[in-house]
Amino acid sequence: GIQVEQSPPDLILQEGANSTLRCNFSDSVNNLQWFHQNPWGQLINLFYIPSGTKQNGRLSATTVATERYSLLYISSSQTTDSGVYFCAPPRKGDDKIIFGKGTRLHILP
Amino acid sequence: EAQVTQNPRYLITVTGKKLTVTCSQNMNHEYMSWYRQDPGLGLRQIYYSMNVEVTDKGDVPEGYKVSRKEKRNFPLILESPSPNQTSLYFCASSLLGRQPGNSPLHFGNGTRLTVT
Numbered sequence: 001g002i003q004v005e006q007s008p009p010d011l012i013l014q015e016g017a018n019s020t021l022r023c024n025f026s027d028s029v030n031n032l033q034w035f036h037q038n039p040w041g042q043l044i045n046l047f048y049i050p051s052g053t054k055q056n057g058r059l060s061a062t063t064v065a066t067e068r069y070s071l072l073y074i075s076s077s078q079t080t081d082s083g084v085y086f087c088a089p090p091r092k093g094d095d096k097i098i099f100g101k102g103t104r105l106h107i108l109p
Numbered sequence: 110e111a112q113v114t115q116n117p118r119y120l121i122t123v124t125g126k127k128l129t130v131t132c133s134q135n136m137n138h139e140y141m142s143w144y145r146q147d148p149g150l151g152l153r154q155i156y157y158s159m160n161v162e163v164t165d166k167g168d169v170p171e172g173y174k175v176s177r178k179e180k181r182n183f184p185l186i187l188e189s190p191s192p193n194q195t196s197l198y199f200c201a202s203s204l205l206g207r208q209p210g211n212s213p214l215h216f217g218n219g220t221r222l223t224v225t
Contacts, residue, residue, distance in 0.1 A: 033214060041197060043216040086152070090210020097210050099152045 002027040002091045004100035012106045013077055021072040021103045023087030030090075032063050032070050033097070037084040046072070046085075077107045111136045115200050115217035122190055123225055130185045130220050132200030138215075139206030141183040142167070143175065145196040146219075152199070158183055159206035190224040197221050 003026040013019055023032070031050040037043050047054050047061040049070070054061050058078075063070040074081055084102040091098050113134045122128055134141065142157040144167075154167030158177040172194055174186040183202075187194060198220045204212040 031211060035214075035216075041219050041221070043199060043201075043219070045213050045215060048213040088214070090208075095208045095210040096154070097214055101151050 002029070002089060002098050004087060004089060004098055006085075006087055006100040006103050008103060009101070010104045010106075012108065014108050015077055015079060017077050017107075019074045019077060019105065021074070021085050021105070023070040023072070023089075023100055025068050025070075025087075025089050027089075027092055028068070029063075029065055029092075032087060032089040034061050034070070034072050035086040035088060035099075036081075037086065037102070038080075039083055043086075074105075077105075079107045079109050081105060082107045111215075113200055113202050113215050113217040115198075115220050117220060118218060119221050121223045121225065124191055125189050128187050128190060128222075130187075130198060130200075130222070132183045132185065132217055133181050134183075134202040134215070135181065136202065136204070136215070137180065138202035138204050139180070140203045140209040141177065142201045142209070143173070143183070143185050144199045144201065145169065146199065147196050155185070155198075157209070159209075163206075190222075192224050195222060195224050 005024045007022045034046040049063045058075045060073045086102045088097045088099045116131045139160045143155040144152045153169045156175040158164045200217040203209045203214045
């Protein structure tokens with residue numbers, strides 16, 4: 001099945017900094033989702049991105065399916081951006097959503 | 110407001126005492142699923158349902174039961190809970206039953222279960 005690798009595993013930044021989180025996947029996909037798990041445990045869908053780039057405020061995501069990676073950009077980080085970010089492409093065949101192990105982001109005030 | 114509602118948020122119980130975690134969605138989604146999240150193991154799928162009266166095992170179904178009698182509800186039942194079922198549980202839904210990865214997946218707020 002599809003393998004999903006996220007990097008870096010951990011990231012500590014000062015408030016106001018920009019960051020780029022990467023998701024590599026081993027198989028071709030026709031879409032990918034990014035989720036944020038906040039410190040209270042809630043899982044929020046950030047992006048459903050078939051291809052190309054999507055933007056939502058300070059966050060944007062780009063998926064390059066042909067090269068099997070996706071990037072999540074966070075600009076002007078805020079402490080509320082802290083948490084774990086998961087990417088999740090669907091597996092071929094049964095379309096089951098496969099989650100990466102996540103990138104833990106800690107924004108310092 | 111479109112949402113997935115799980116209850117309860119926190120639950121502490123004892124070994125062997127049957128419990129049910131409820132999940133309801135108001136988006137007319139076909140696909141619903143239960144996950145558990147444990148440190149170091151990530152999100153693992155317990156059961157899923159592609160539509161009413163259709164349920165299937167996920168990766169870690171042992172010790173759990175589900176039912177899908179109505180489109181909006183997908184309860185998770187632990188007939189005889191054990192301490193190794195202590196975990197953070199999430200219910201999720203998406204629009205397309207047979208292609209759950211082809212539409213956004215929405216999660217409930219989670220249920221933190223402790224079994225002593």
